[in-house]
Amino acid sequence: MAHRLWAVLRKEFLQIFRDRRTVVISLLIPVVLLLLFGFAVTFDVDHLKLAVVEPVKSPLGRQVRASLDATDTFDLVAEPQDPREVAWLLDSAEVDVAVVLPTRVMGRVAIGRQPKIQALVNGSDSTIATRAEAYLTAAMASTMLRLSQDFTVAAPQILPAGGVVLEPRVLYNPSLESRNFFVPGLMVIIIMLVAVLVTSMAVVRERERGTLEQLVVSPVRPVELMVGKMIPYGLITFIDVLLVLTVGYLVFGVEIKGSLGLLLGISVLFLMGCLGLGLFISSVSTTQQNAFMVSIIATLLPTFILSGFIFPIESMPAPIQPFTYLVPARYFLIVVRSIILKGVGVEIFWEQVVFMVVFALVAVGLAASRFKKRLE
């Protein structure tokens, strides 16, 4: 057993080192993907193009303009005098948000009435619209607060003095940067993609070249061949994990709050499942192209949509939610976010680890049964 496993291992390593291109690709792709997506995928909304319409200049208008323009969220790009220009600006996407101040706004404030300010938001991108609205409301509130200090006598009703004031404190990701939330998720997706993709070539390549036939008639046992292929690819993808964590830290400033050892240990568990899945795909595919396609479809799509990477699972329609349990990245995603962002230990997410053990066992078991069928 040991002798044959050793022969397979040595052969696999020799082939991997001979094929430098694959080594480079499998180490480079995760880094490139992480950089690409890390910079591109962000839900933080900023630099929205703003128009402020003010038919008659007023101190309030100045305040509003100043407070909105001061943030990164809005860039003041137009100040038309005529409210009718707003429609065109929004239609042509010259601006995303338009704030329209009524004429005689100060007059209303002076007599103690709430001024009515209109905000027009391009709602075709609902993410932008929601964020813009929230930012606008917040900015207006603070403007009004400042104004009310200037006009306390004149405008007592603008802000109720005895009202409840909410003081939110955000834990784990205090700056609410979506990047902190996304980069760990990206790591999970990238690792899964690469691990499955690289191993999915392992068996089908031998079938295409005809060497599998020779192995089938030799005394090599399925388990020896499988383990012999899993170890080298496991090593490569483990290096990928380290690379991705390093880039996440150096480039995106994502620190690991919890235990690195625990994170790496659970990564190995996740990798085992991925390698099993990759080998399973490889052993049922007839060509490398075929295996490539199946790997992409099996990993990327469900992971993106159903793992909770982008859409929170709790917000999915109830009939969809059970399907997310079939997406192994779901569990690893929770673990990775828990360790990296919250710094909590296994006592918090042990259920996820149990699911991951099940995934690893099922994937490796499936691969093994296919190997047996193919080889015996």
Added chain:
Amino acid sequence: MSHSPAIKVDRLNKRFGDFVAVDDVSFEVPRGRIVGFLGPNGAGKSTTIRMLCGILPPTSGSATVRGVDVVKNPEGVKQQLGYMSQKFSLYEDLTVVQNINFYAGVYRLEREMLVARREWVIELAGLSGKEHMLAGNLSVGVRQRLALGCALIHQPPILLLDEPTSGVDPTSRRSFWDLIHSVAQEGHTVLVTTHYMDEAEYCDSLVLINRGRIVAEGTPEELKGSSARGKIVEIRCRRSWEAADLLENRPGVKDVALFGAGLHVVVDNGGPGEEEIRRMLEGFDVTRIASVKASLEDVFVALTRGEDG
């Protein structure tokens, strides 16, 4: 034990759904012989070989390799066999030595044994001084010899060759057969499938299979003598395919086959003579007409045609 045949196949059957790939096949391969397993593509040769390798369970019947049952002990069978197919099964991205080492490891050769066998394989393949070349850079003929060497790394008593020479140029084929003969001299038993008739002549004995059934067995000489059942007339003329159609249904003509640039016509004893045939083919410019000895191909064509009817 010592007198038992190297391979004994007894009423072997293999069905894939409704398709009968191997139909009640029985034959024996005596030790130290080269036995050719002949048949057209899809006749059931490879299926039989796969069952002998212990990798495909038969539907019914039995087969033993040096007394080891392929169904009951497929792992035991694997140690007895060397196997090589037309795909050559070398890792093209590994060197000559790395390929040999790998197969030696798979068959668990001890260290000293490995060194000795490695030398032997390199010699066999004529690769001294090229040990560190990539297998993918070797010529097809050399690669084929190296593959044979790797298949023999564990000194198996029996060598199964599945169309080992398809896609190889005639010179390499010829020298490969010399190699097979020298391997047989060393005491290995060889079962080789082929559809090249000239190669069949190199075998000690032949088993002809068509549509999953054995249609004839014997030495090449026996087959040529027994199966012709008539006289073979070789004809060279123009538009030979039209001539074949013309002759096909004449009384006394058993079979017509295109053969190289001409025709081979099998006539019954007492059927039309050469002059009569020449008259039938008036207008075809017959340049040659003569009785010839049956070749294996004639036998083969006659036997497989018979099965068609």
